[in-house]
Amino acid sequence: MSQENSKEVLIGRNLVKTYTQRSGRFGFGTKQVKALDDVSVSLKAGSTLAVVGESGSGKSTLARCLLQLQPFDGGEVWFQGTNLATLDKEALRGMRRHMQMVFQDPFASLNPRMKVGEIVGEGLLIHGLGNAAEREEKMLRMLQRVGLTADDASKYPHQFSGGQRQRIGIARALVLEPKVVVCDEPVSALDVSIQAQILLLLKELQAEMGLSYLFITHDLRVVRHIANEVVVMQQGKVMESGEVEQIYTAPQQDYTRQLLSAIPGQQKAARKAA
Amino acid sequence: MSEILKIQSLNVTPKSAPSRLLVNNVALTLEAGKTTCIVGESGSGKSLTALSVMGLLSKQLQASGSISFQGQDLTRLSEQAMQKIRGAKIGMIFQEPMTSLNPVLTVGYQIGEALATHLGLKNAALKARVEALLEQVGIPADRYGSYPDELSGGQRQRVIIAMAIACEPALLIADEPTTALDVTVQAQILKLLDELKTRMNMAMLFITHDFGVVSDIADDVIVMFRGEIVEAGDKNTVLTKPLHPYTQALLACVPDAEGKKKLKPMDYAWLNAGAAA
Numbered sequence: 001m002s003q004e005n006s007k008e009v010l011i012g013r014n015l016v017k018t019y020t021q022r023s024g025r026f027g028f029g030t031k032q033v034k035a036l037d038d039v040s041v042s043l044k045a046g047s048t049l050a051v052v053g054e055s056g057s058g059k060s061t062l063a064r065c066l067l068q069l070q071p072f073d074g075g076e077v078w079f080q081g082t083n084l085a086t087l088d089k090e091a092l093r094g095m096r097r098h099m100q101m102v103f104q105d106p107f108a109s110l111n112p113r114m115k116v117g118e119i120v121g122e123g124l125l126i127h128g129l130g131n132a133a134e135r136e137e138k139m140l141r142m143l144q145r146v147g148l149t150a151d152d153a154s155k156y157p158h159q160f161s162g163g164q165r166q167r168i169g170i171a172r173a174l175v176l177e178p179k180v181v182v183c184d185e186p187v188s189a190l191d192v193s194i195q196a197q198i199l200l201l202l203k204e205l206q207a208e209m210g211l212s213y214l215f216i217t218h219d220l221r222v223v224r225h226i227a228n229e230v231v232v233m234q235q236g237k238v239m240e241s242g243e244v245e246q247i248y249t250a251p252q253q254d255y256t257r258q259l260l261s262a263i264p265g266q267q268k269a270a271r272k273a274a
Numbered sequence: 275m276s277e278i279l280k281i282q283s284l285n286v287t288p289k290s291a292p293s294r295l296l297v298n299n300v301a302l303t304l305e306a307g308k309t310t311c312i313v314g315e316s317g318s319g320k321s322l323t324a325l326s327v328m329g330l331l332s333k334q335l336q337a338s339g340s341i342s343f344q345g346q347d348l349t350r351l352s353e354q355a356m357q358k359i360r361g362a363k364i365g366m367i368f369q370e371p372m373t374s375l376n377p378v379l380t381v382g383y384q385i386g387e388a389l390a391t392h393l394g395l396k397n398a399a400l401k402a403r404v405e406a407l408l409e410q411v412g413i414p415a416d417r418y419g420s421y422p423d424e425l426s427g428g429q430r431q432r433v434i435i436a437m438a439i440a441c442e443p444a445l446l447i448a449d450e451p452t453t454a455l456d457v458t459v460q461a462q463i464l465k466l467l468d469e470l471k472t473r474m475n476m477a478m479l480f481i482t483h484d485f486g487v488v489s490d491i492a493d494d495v496i497v498m499f500r501g502e503i504v505e506a507g508d509k510n511t512v513l514t515k516p517l518h519p520y521t522q523a524l525l526a527c528v529p530d531a532e533g534k535k536k537l538k539p540m541d542y543a544w545l546n547a548g549a550a551a
Binding site (some may be wrong): 031050054055127162191192193194196197199200218219220221222224225248259260261262263264265266 | 315316370427456457458459460461465483484485486487488489523524526527528529530531532533537538540545
């Protein structure tokens with residue numbers, strides 16, 4: 001890896017992922033769907049890269065491939081100067097600690113039979129970090145940092161509201177002090193009042209812990225507030241990428257312009273003109 | 275402007291706990307050719323208000339108050355009489371385009387059901403009317419024989435809209451009809467609903483939590499919080515000069531596409547101030 005790229009914490013190069021899909025009325029035929037078609041992205045340390053696109057554009061597939069949660073057909077992923085394909089299982093597991101994920105659905109992503117303290121502390125246990133007392137302390141500190149209380153550790157997920165559950169999901173990801181956090185539509189299931197709280201919390205934590213976010217979303221209003229750079233995807237391809245300001249004020253591609261003009265809440269005249 | 279729907283002192287409570295007001299003293303009036311948006315967070319009672327109008331509240335809940343639709347009090351109607359109104363004079367659109375359609379029936383058949391039931395249309399006349407409806411919502415008429423799984427999410431929502439407007443209702447109730455859709459599709463569906471409302475001179479009750487959508491489609495806005503209406507008025511007044519502190523706080527949470535506004539967390543200070551006063 002060259003010196004000039006050293007600030008980039010996570011890089012995906014020429015990623016290709018093909019799914020085989022059944023087709024035809026009875027599913028006898030098959031067809032190949034390219035979920036990722038030669039996709040390259042790079043995430044700078046301490047910054048936020050938003051991946052935007054409509055459903056089926058491949059943005060979630062990209063996240064899963066970057067985190068090695070899914071095998072891909074071509075290309076490579078570099079994390080802090082290491083090609084992840086060169087690691088064996090054991091080394092990769094150690095690496096996972098630094099790459100965490102916050103999921104969209106705060107209801108489905110927490111095990112209903114585990115207490116919040118167990119959910120948040122589980123990662124520490126799996127990675128064998130500290131002794132029991134240290135793990136407990138870390139877990140409690142993290143809960144308080146995301147706006148929950150020490151008492152909440154002995155409660156179950158169903159006792160919390162959607163916004164609080166998303167805070168639990170964030171605590172679970174951040175307790176391991178990762179370098180990269182992939183946020184897959186973390187606020188799209190939340191009310192707008194809660195959404196603002198969670199976005200601000202994520203921003204604060206990023207500054208405190210020096211996190212890099214890969215932020216997947218379809219909401220271009222949210223992107224403007226949280227991202228430094230944007231990648232626009234459509235049908236498995238990167239259509240356009242660049243700094244937030246540049247994409248919003250001077251989009252180069254028709255598809256980007258189309259997405260921007262579809263943001264609700266703009267003057268109708270402006271939309272018709274676009 | 276003619277008045278289509280007038281709700282007065284509507285309360286919704288669980289039958290098991292009649293003192294818990296899920297909808298508290300709600301009053302609103304809808305006029306032909308106008309869109310009224312109800313905005314609020316989850317649990318604010320916006321969907322329950324709409325369900326009360328349609329007489330579709332869960333059996334564990336009860337509504338009281340008066341709901342006058344074209345001069346008729348819906349709360350006094352029998353279930354049979356209500357069935358004649360629902361789908362004929364009041365059309366409904368729900369959130370999920372995936373689950374609101376029957377997967378084993380063609381879309382043409384499903385759109386035709388309401389026409390056959392309410393207007394007694396048959397055979398060639400029915401088919402011609404369904405094909406006209408498909409064209410009206412922007413789907414080619416030869417999709418008559420397609421099954422829901424052969425259509426995209428946006429097309430399915432168009433089919434649902436065709437079903438809802440089939441009998442030319444005076445009132446269209448849309449409960450978060452675009453929440454599950456991509457932004458570009460959402461913009462198309464909003465435009466379609468707005469056009470249909472104008473062309474058919476319908477009153478539209480549009481439920482959403484998205485202020486962007488409100489500013490695109492509403493004439494009037496009603497803001498609900500914990501079962502009560504905290505603010506109501508025409509769109510421009512409510513969105514640009516909100517009077518109630520809750521509306522002000524809620525609007526401050528909405529991220530703008532220009533990124534100029536500083537995002538603020540929800541501020542509930544006014545609640546305590548109100549309690550102390």
